[in-house]
Amino acid sequence: MAETKVDCSPKRARFFCTAGRGLERFVTEEVTRKASAVDVEAMSGKVFFTAEPDMYRLRQIKSGERLFLLLRKEPPLSVPKGKGNALSMLRETMVGESKVWISALDLWQNLQETVQHMNDVQNDQIKASKRKLENDSALYTSKLCKKEHGAGEVCILDEHTSDKFLTQSENQCFFNDEQTNNIPPKTLFSAKSMFTFRVSCRCTGAIAKLFTAQELGRVIGKALVRQFGWKPDLRKPILEVFVHINDLYSVVGFPIMRQPLANRAYIQSTGLRSTTAWAMVTLAEISAKTIVLDPMCGVGTILLEAAKEWPHVHFLGMDINASQLKNAVDNVKAAGVEGSVEFLKGSVLDLPILSESIDVVISDIPFGKKFASSKNMKELLPEILCEMERVVRIGGIIVLLLSQSLHHHLKAHFQFKDVKNGSTARTENDLLQKDKNEMASNKKDIVMKTDYFESLVPIEAHPVSLGVTEAIIFKCKKLSNP
Known part of the structure; x- marks a missing residue:
């Protein structure tokens, strides 16, 4: 060299x-x-x-x-x-x-x-945004909700x-x-x-x-x-x-700068690392007139990163936690992108969203370390993917951040559409013997049956580091109806 x-x-x-x-x-x-x-x-x-x-x-x-x-x-x-x-x-x-x-x-x-x-x-600009945040109490409602769910529950905005x-x-x-x-x-x-x-x-x-x-x-x-x-x-x-x-x-x-590039002045409440969120949105193929959903948005970091780059795109954030949604609304207002982002309270397991109405679904799947769940995330994963598969239009993109454990589970137990053969196939070839041994020794923690997502095609996966935790950005595309 x-x-x-x-x-x-x-x-x-x-x-x-x-x-x-x-x-x-x-x-x-x-x-x-x-x-x-x-x-x-x-x-x-x-x-x-x-x-x-x-x-x-x-x-x-x-x-x-x-x-x-x-x-x-x-x-x-x-x-x-x-x-x-x-x-x-x-x-x-x-x-x-x-x-x-x-x-x-x-x-x-x-x-x-x-x-x-x-x-x-x-x-x-930040001072002006804070003054606006204090004076503005506007609420947002979603036009994408299922009719049977009504308008959904809205989050206030030396x-x-x-x-x-x-x-x-x-x-x-x-x-x-x-x-x-x-x-x-x-x-x-x-x-x-x-x-x-x-x-x-x-x-x-x-x-x-x-x-x-x-x-x-x-x-x-x-x-x-x-x-x-x-x-x-x-x-x-x-x-x-x-x-x-x-x-x-x-x-x-x-x-060159006092603060790292990764520190976003417009983020009031921090969540997912902003650099990782940015990497996810760049894979999502966002363009003009795209409708983007984050069904587990937390404080809205992913939506913020996307909205700052594509201010004329329609972004919808959902979360079941009202406190997280309140922080997300504050972040969006402080960033000055409230005209592009709206929020709705709801569960990712039963999205109040019309089928095939979303162009991009992008989300950080909880690792189970910060926010506990009544169910093991490995058990919830098929339900989450099914709902995402339902609301995404044909040709739409799904980008997920998964722990290495969840990504391994996804590869081992779920089958996706094989583009070459036109049939359903695993994301990898047959399970390795190591995987079989793991399944046998951890029956309580692993879903034994195989779930099929015949309309979804895996596109790419990128290992990323989240500090002490290793994760995978996983991207797939919907090519047909389930």
């Missing part, structure tokens, strides 16, 4: 975006489409790309976690013998020439000015220097607004007495067996103090220097 030379010219720059495991393909598609990125390179947990330093476009990346300006990207390091020699090599490799830092920091400062302006505009180079979490980033605002433009990095920084270091793979992240962060931090005269500040630095060394690459970069 050749060393990446970072182009920090005003016309284009090299960036990278961190991504949750399994979401790299979604970030790759977004940066290409939204930022006209080139030289896109996806690796585990990161996507590197070259694009114009246009924050109005870069900020639209919805599937990424954090956005960085790339300073250096090196191939895997070959560490010499001897701890002293190894640390010296790491310091020289990761810090390098001063002019590279100065050029990158100048561009970083320009980006900060744009981000600050965008934040000011966004804060004004220590020693070396001690300061401790490794910080990758999800933390602090910029001292008071310090930066008091420094005249273009003099930020020449004002050494006022410029503060910290090193956030991650160390995995073979290198982690030799050094801790704290050791590496301390070495790089001391080198920057000697080279530039900057002052370390662990709590509220002006600049965070992000370093990640592993078996694939060694990276140095600067976070």
